[in-house]
Amino acid sequence: MQEHTQLGQKQINEDLLKGVLTVPKWWLPAVAFLGLVVLTGLGAFFYMVYHGLGVTGLNRPVMWGFFIANFVFWIGISHAGIMISAILRLTQADWRRPITRAAEVMTVFSLIAALHTPLMHVGRPWRVLYWILPYDFSRGIWPNIRSPFVWDPSAVGTYLIASSLFVFVCLLPDIAILRDRAKKPIVKKIYAQLALGFRGTPRQWKLQIVAGILLSALVLPVFVSVHSIVSWDFAVLIGVEGWHSTIFAPYFIIGAIHSGVSAVAMLMALSVWLYGLDKYIKPDHFDAIGRLLIIVATTWFFFFFLEWVYALYTLESPELALRELQAFQWPYAPLFVLFIVTAFVIPVPMWLFKKVRRSAALMFFTTILVNIGMWLERFLIIIPGLVRRTHMTFDWGTYHPSIIEILIVVETFAFVALGMLLFAKVLPLIPLFDIKEGMVNRRLIKVGRRVIPATIREGLPHHYYEKKH
Amino acid sequence: MVDSNKWGMVVDVDRCTGCQGCVVACQSENNIPINLEEHFNQRRAIQWIRIERYWEGEYPDVKARFIPIMCQHCGNAPCEPVCPVYATYHNNEGLNVQVYNRCIGTRFCANGCPYHVRFFNFWEPEWPESLKNQLNPDVTVRSRGIMEKCSFCVQRIQRSTRESERDNEVLEDGDRGLNPACVNACASNALIFGNFNDPDSTVSKMKEDAMQEGGRGYRLMENLGTDTNVIYLKKVDGSVEVTHGY
Numbered sequence: 001m002q003e004h005t006q007l008g009q010k011q012i013n014e015d016l017l018k019g020v021l022t023v024p025k026w027w028l029p030a031v032a033f034l035g036l037v038v039l040t041g042l043g044a045f046f047y048m049v050y051h052g053l054g055v056t057g058l059n060r061p062v063m064w065g066f067f068i069a070n071f072v073f074w075i076g077i078s079h080a081g082i083m084i085s086a087i088l089r090l091t092q093a094d095w096r097r098p099i100t101r102a103a104e105v106m107t108v109f110s111l112i113a114a115l116h117t118p119l120m121h122v123g124r125p126w127r128v129l130y131w132i133l134p135y136d137f138s139r140g141i142w143p144n145i146r147s148p149f150v151w152d153p154s155a156v157g158t159y160l161i162a163s164s165l166f167v168f169v170c171l172l173p174d175i176a177i178l179r180d181r182a183k184k185p186i187v188k189k190i191y192a193q194l195a196l197g198f199r200g201t202p203r204q205w206k207l208q209i210v211a212g213i214l215l216s217a218l219v220l221p222v223f224v225s226v227h228s229i230v231s232w233d234f235a236v237l238i239g240v241e242g243w244h245s246t247i248f249a250p251y252f253i254i255g256a257i258h259s260g261v262s263a264v265a266m267l268m269a270l271s272v273w274l275y276g277l278d279k280y281i282k283p284d285h286f287d288a289i290g291r292l293l294i295i296v297a298t299t300w301f302f303f304f305f306l307e308w309v310y311a312l313y314t315l316e317s318p319e320l321a322l323r324e325l326q327a328f329q330w331p332y333a334p335l336f337v338l339f340i341v342t343a344f345v346i347p348v349p350m351w352l353f354k355k356v357r358r359s360a361a362l363m364f365f366t367t368i369l370v371n372i373g374m375w376l377e378r379f380l381i382i383i384p385g386l387v388r389r390t391h392m393t394f395d396w397g398t399y400h401p402s403i404i405e406i407l408i409v410v411e412t413f414a415f416v417a418l419g420m421l422l423f424a425k426v427l428p429l430i431p432l433f434d435i436k437e438g439m440v441n442r443r444l445i446k447v448g449r450r451v452i453p454a455t456i457r458e459g460l461p462h463h464y465y466e467k468k469h
Numbered sequence: 470m471v472d473s474n475k476w477g478m479v480v481d482v483d484r485c486t487g488c489q490g491c492v493v494a495c496q497s498e499n500n501i502p503i504n505l506e507e508h509f510n511q512r513r514a515i516q517w518i519r520i521e522r523y524w525e526g527e528y529p530d531v532k533a534r535f536i537p538i539m540c541q542h543c544g545n546a547p548c549e550p551v552c553p554v555y556a557t558y559h560n561n562e563g564l565n566v567q568v569y570n571r572c573i574g575t576r577f578c579a580n581g582c583p584y585h586v587r588f589f590n591f592w593e594p595e596w597p598e599s600l601k602n603q604l605n606p607d608v609t610v611r612s613r614g615i616m617e618k619c620s621f622c623v624q625r626i627q628r629s630t631r632e633s634e635r636d637n638e639v640l641e642d643g644d645r646g647l648n649p650a651c652v653n654a655c656a657s658n659a660l661i662f663g664n665f666n667d668p669d670s671t672v673s674k675m676k677e678d679a680m681q682e683g684g685r686g687y688r689l690m691e692n693l694g695t696d697t698n699v700i701y702l703k704k705v706d707g708s709v710e711v712t713h714g715y
Binding site: 391 | 511512513519521522523538547550551552553554555571572573574575576577579580581582583584585588589590591592593612613614615616690693694695
């Protein structure tokens with residue numbers, strides 16, 4: 001049940017290209033600030049490469065820390081794109097239209113941000129290509145395909161390529177519009193190259209739509225594989241009790257959707273505020289994503305509960321010691337409480353109220369909470385998992401992140417924000433043609449005495465058809 | 470003489486006095502950087518073999534227990550399948566070997582090792598000028614950013630096999646040129662090294678004797694199914710009845 005405002009094509013073009021054709025006042029300072037943060041992070045990275053990983057807080061036994069937690073977090077965020085654009089596209093949910101591109105673009109940037117940290121955290125980053133490419137042809141040594149670290153780049157790489165292609169295919173009609181509107185010849189030339197000669201002929205439209213549907217269908221396996229494989233980075237290790245769990249793959253996937261869809265709701269609120277797109281992203285859209293989030297969050301919480309049940313059910317002493325560390329010992333206990341409260345206890349009951357779901361500000365607040373909680377979730381899996389009290393008391397250790405690690409983690413957040421802002425300056429963040437398609441589908445036509453919508457694609461309420469327009 | 474070797478070690482915890490002789494021997498044989506106090510405080514010290522000291526009992530009846538722990542050279546090693554670049558793999562002599570040149574330092578193996586015997590070079594290793602000439606030419610000096618661990622002194626195994634083949638001699642069990650540095654340095658013979666594939670070797674006999682019902686033998690964290698090549702022999706105690714052998 002969605003309220004609907006019919007807008008003319010001209011107005012859609014004007015509204016949605018405003019961010020591209022003009023420069024908002026806050027844009028330049030924001031980009032400058034984020035650029036500075038990214039540069040600081042890169043500086044920290046090169047400092048780390050120059051001096052060695054000794055500048056981090058990592059030690060024995062905590063060989064992975066902030067970097068890997070951050071990696072898992074960003075891969076989780078990247079599930080937004082596939083959830084919104086592929087699944088909602090294939091199920092023909094009409095409310096997806098204004099947010100598909102923002103979600104997909106965020107997917108691309110968050111995947112790149114996710115790739116930052118594992119590449120940066122290795123001991124010899126300059127040799128990292130050997131990791132992914134065949135190591136040495138002359139000696140016949142290939143990457144070890146038994147290692148989840150070889151599955152990782154293939155899954156993430158597939159996802160990155162598919163998402164980039166998807167973004168690009170969906171951009172073609174909009175780039176063509178920009179090409180026609182560009183004033184400077186050089187800008188026009190660039191857009192013309194990017195548009196691949198898209199002129200809006202029926203054949204081109206057909207190919208564009210078929211490509212979009214194919215890509216969203218083909219990318220579906222990735223929906224399951226990417227985060228499963230990320231979870232196997234942990235689950236394959238028999239020696240780490242907290243990680244060695246068969247429920248990790250579905251648990252990680254549902255957690256990824258939880259944080260990803262929340263991030264999309266954040267993006268929606270931000271685009272309403274920053275670009276004034278309240279005509280396109282309406283309370284209805286927030287309502288729809290809020291309903292989706294209730295389901296996702298509750299499922300996630302169920303898996304989280306199961307993970308604990310399975311762990312405690314074994315009654316093995318290392319497992320119990322780990323759980324005690326995670327939930328009851330300083331400094332993890334307050335973080336654990338914060339994680340549960342922010343990821344589930346505050347947001348989900350709030351989403352049950354329609355007023356909350358329909359308010360951009362409250363949705364922004366709750367989804368920010370979810371993402372704080374989900375970052376902590378990854379932290380609480382990875383670090384206490386390694387800090388755990390093993391049988392061998394000589395190897396007990398703890399972990400404090402160094403300033404370098406914190407700077408690099410902050411850098412990934414700034415990187416994604418910067419990428420989104422730059423993208424919004426060059427290309428529209430809301431797909432023009434998709435919105436127009438929605439408008440055309442809902443256009444009312446007269447058949448005899450009746451006035452009915454041009455196409456019926458989604459369950460509109462009965463009275464919509466009955467009403468005399 | 471047997472066709473293939475399966476190197477392994479027997480550690481008699483009862484004989485270990487905790488003197489740390491093996492640790493020092495290993496340190497100098499394998500070009501391990503000097504572990505300064507700051508390295509220990511950062512928990513980044515590198516000790517391919519370490520003596521763990523545990524206190525047992527309540528004061529005044531306290532006993533110190535020592536257990537030397539080195540790479541267990543697992544037959545079914547958790548560290549091997551997770552390395553993306555084959556920097557660690559199982560060779561055909563039962564050794565879990567580390568190829569420094571391939572290692573890119575993901576530290577996946579170190580997280581996977583339940584014995585915590587894999588060490589990461591967080592800093593570029595440094596030696597005082599006076600010690601540079603004592604570096605062992607047979608062992609690579611590792612750079613920063615890679616993993617390292619006990620190799621059972623693979624350089625000594627290689628050298629003695631090569632030399633015995635050259636001279637057409639049979640490699641003797643317990644040969645001092647073959648033994649790892651820690652074994653040679655152990656004053657109380659707590660460490661015994663040899664070939665588990667050779668039924669006549671000391672380690673084979675000890676293993677056979679110790680691993681039978683009621684014997685003193687055990688493997689570290691056997692429940693993980695790592696199938697280690699290091700057999701430990703329990704401390705002999707008044708309270709523990711031993712029916713067999715060593």
